Amino acid sequence: MKMYPWPGDFVEGEPEAPVAVVTLGQRYSFENAAIWGPMKTENLGIEKVVANVISNPNIRYLIVCGREIRGHRSGRSLACLWENGIDENGRIIKAPGAVPYIENLDSQAIHRFREQVEIVDMIDETEVDRIQEKIDELRAKDPGCFGEPYIAIRFTERKTSMEQCTLALHASLDVDPWGEVSTSGVR
Amino acid sequence: MKDVEVVMARENKKMVFDPKGFFVIFLNDGEIVVEHYENVKKEGKLEVETGDLDVVIKGVDAKSICDTIVEMGLVSRLDHATYLGRELEKAEIALRNNTEYTQCEDIYFS
Numbered sequence: 001m002k003m004y005p006w007p008g009d010f011v012e013g014e015p016e017a018p019v020a021v022v023t024l025g026q027r028y029s030f031e032n033a034a035i036w037g038p039m040k041t042e043n044l045g046i047e048k049v050v051a052n053v054i055s056n057p058n059i060r061y062l063i064v065c066g067r068e069i070r071g072h073r074s075g076r077s078l079a080c081l082w083e084n085g086i087d088e089n090g091r092i093i094k095a096p097g098a099v100p101y102i103e104n105l106d107s108q109a110i111h112r113f114r115e116q117v118e119i120v121d122m123i124d125e126t127e128v129d130r131i132q133e134k135i136d137e138l139r140a141k142d143p144g145c146f147g148e149p150y151i152a153i154r155f156t157e158r159k160t161s162m163e164q165c166t167l168a169l170h171a172s173l174d175v176d177p178w179g180e181v182s183t184s185g186v187r
Numbered sequence: 188m189k190d191v192e193v194v195m196a197r198e199n200k201k202m203v204f205d206p207k208g209f210f211v212i213f214l215n216d217g218e219i220v221v222e223h224y225e226n227v228k229k230e231g232k233l234e235v236e237t238g239d240l241d242v243v244i245k246g247v248d249a250k251s252i253c254d255t256i257v258e259m260g261l262v263s264r265l266d267h268a269t270y271l272g273r274e275l276e277k278a279e280i281a282l283r284n285n286t287e288y289t290q291c292e293d294i295y296f297s
Contacts, residue, residue: 007213007215007216007220008213008215009213009215009289041237043237044211044224044237044238089229090229091229099229099237101227101229101237103227103237103238103239103240104239104240153240155243
């Protein structure tokens with residue numbers, strides 16, 4: 001099984017490193033971090049970050065850096081999730097984003113996230129050297145593994161067969177009772 | 188003589204959300220990944236930018252993914268279907284050319 005269950009736009013580094021980095025709208029490359037990548041939305045983006053961070057208990061710090069996303073305010077909304085949690089409607093409490101709802105994670109996953117990591121707010125920091133410096137600083141004070149991985153989402157492979165398709169699709173026509181449509185030539 | 192009208196194409200900037208839901212598209216591990224989310228209502232109103240993940244479709248070419256989406260009945264509007272076709276074709280081109288793909292953004296070649 002993969003260490004990070006929810007695929008997305010991120011780079012995997014050292015699995016035993018205690019630091020993960022959310023780069024908001026920017027793309028950077030780091031050393032000595034467990035995982036890093038952009039996060040643009042204050043709902044689905046945050047859900048992916050949370051699910052993947054809690055699946056690696058070695059991650060104890062989550063740096064949020066890069067320029068804040070206008071409108072979505074996803075960086076600040078992530079910090080609010082860690083600070084305040086969610087209400088009974090799944091809304092991130094006090095989040096400034098436009099649609100800051102958690103739909104695909106349960107409250108235990110959110111609780112685990114808030115316990116496992118400490119958010120390091122570097123929102124609007126765009127100097128990669130300063131961010132790398134912070135990664136190295138946090139790595140030096142690693143508090144150790146949090147415990148067992150928390151798997152918040154699981155994907156099960158299902159085989160599909162287009163032979164079972166009953167729709168008339170392009171050239172693969174299954175329905176042509178009058179024989180009017182050629183299956184060769186221009187689609 | 189037959190008269191045939193010629194029309195200059197124009198963009199329709201009006202966006203209508205598909206009641207069947209929406210898609211998040213990205214590249215991962217040499218594949219195109221398409222997440223389908225069902226729309227959700229929050230506090231009585233439809234919040235169209237977040238949703239309930241119900242299925243993930245993976246593939247390496249736009250046509251197979253488009254066919255699967257249609258087969259599964261995940262799209263109900265023509266404008267949404269044409270948008271998906273454009274995005275998935277871009278994703279396939281990016282995948283083949285080993286370049287970055289971000290949904291709704293242009294792809295660049297170095």
